[in-house]
Amino acid sequence: MDVNSTLEIVTGLTAAQKRLPSKLFYDDNGTALFRKITEAPEYYLTTCEKEILRKNADFILDQMENRPFNLIELGAGDGSKASLLIKKAMTRPNFRSYYAYDISKKALEELEANLEKSFPDLEPHLVIADYTTSLEELDIPSQESNIFLFLGSSIGNFSPSQASLFLEKLSHKMKDGDFLLVGFDLKKAERILYKAYNDSQGLTAEFNLNLLLRLNREYGANFNIENFKHVEIYNPGLGAMESYLLSLKEQTVYFEDLNLEIHFQQDEMIHTELSYKFSVEDIENLVKDTSLKALSFLFDHKRYFVSVLFHRRSLH
Ligand SMILES: C[S@@+](CC[C@H](N)C(=O)[O-])C[C@H]1O[C@@H](n2cnc3c(N)ncnc32)[C@H](O)[C@@H]1O
Structure with missing residues (x-):
């Protein structure tokens, strides 16, 4: 990953509202998963x-x-x-x-x-x-x-x-x-949006969680994805679907390559994507x-x- 992305990851995960840039979804796994999402009937x-x-x-x-x-x-x-x-x-x-x-x-x-x-x-x-x-x-x-x-x-x-x-x-x-x-x-209608981002095959969830696996692969991080959950909500104030990864328990994740520890409270969420909807x-x-x-x-x-x-x- 390039220096810009590394900087965005460190800044994002140390911010009060943790976030990761959505462009990181697209490693080889993420790209293959996205293609499957586009074929899901709800999408x-x-x-x-x-x-x-x-x-x-x-x-x-x-x-x-x-x-x-x-x-x-x-x-x-x-x-x-x-x-x-x-x-x-x-x-x-x-x-x-x-x-x-x-x-x-x-x-x-x-x-x-x-x-x-x-x-x-x-x-x-x-x-x-x-x-x-x-x-x-x-x-x-x-x-x-x-x-x-x-x-x-x-x-x-x-x-x-x-x-x-x-x-x-x-x-x-x-x-x-x-x-x-x-x-x-x-x-x-919100129910149509909700189904598109919470497909019945769990592809969007896998796509979102793959972000953490990518950090494990590329930064020697030790995320256990069993301890995180895909959360997708419609924010009517913004008019956007928002993707999050929710920490199911209090935990600390270590990034070996960056010598960085990130602490998560139970129910703390990492913001991973905004998908604005338009009139x-x-x-x-x-x-x-x-x-x-x-x-x-x-x-x-x-x-x-x-x-x-x-x-x-x-x-x-
Ligand atoms: C949501 S997909 C859309 C793909 C295709 N245009 C479509 O409509 O089906 C986003 C595509 O943009 C690429 N992408 C995401 N962020 C990007 C960035 N910052 N610069 C260049 N490509 C990016 C991804 O790799 C992926 O192939």
Whole structure:
């Protein structure tokens, strides 16, 4: 793990409200578990977003008119959603290439294999990168127009102010004529949200607890995951699902590689993820002080999810 992540772990676990950054979910195990989560019947997000992409692929690609263009994805995962666009793009003479950035090596290896199988003629560019720390440095192709993709409601893992800042930074990577497609999970009945993050197979629980196993593997920590429990709640004040790991008893965990001891009270919780849910108004508020303008709101038929197509406001 890099120095930034180590610092975030130490700062997070020594804070009054213990926390760990959600980007740490995605080691090899976490990446494999996340793929299983997307196939769980309760996890509606993937099904809904795929429906939108399937239905609107031509409309999205038509924004490029005849200009040569690339698809650029941040946090690509296995690329199964982008593939719906790539499939259509491959039939267009002005499509050039697909660039994917992800923090997980395993995700990019799977993505490479999937693309090779489905699109043997595509020469993709796959790059390991952390978009929370190195967005400014990402080497984005500048010769052609670009459609940026930020899917899976990953935007909901930021607080609203962080999300606005992230979108503003991303807009600085865009030229006139570029577009950005962002997936937002919409506010809905709490019971539907609750089931999506507490699936009956226990996959989300395993995904959350894997964070502690990762710390054991990579820092010589001695977490016993039997002594922790996955807790997922909807916070109506924030409009967000919140993930925690709850300490089932008073205990001390030792990180051998960091020579660090962390003490837990019984019922103390480590905050591991925020997944904000949005209304159309929330989305408009998110971009109101940025350089982005929403052009189209594309909904699935249940109105559980929306993909929003943005472009840069004209600078003139
Ligand atoms: C919630 S998954 C979404 C995957 C895919 N976009 C989808 O919609 O199914 C998040 C993906 O982003 C990657 N990721 C998470 N945090 C990241 C970061 N800070 N920088 C780059 N990639 C990140 C993970 O490895 C994972 O593949």
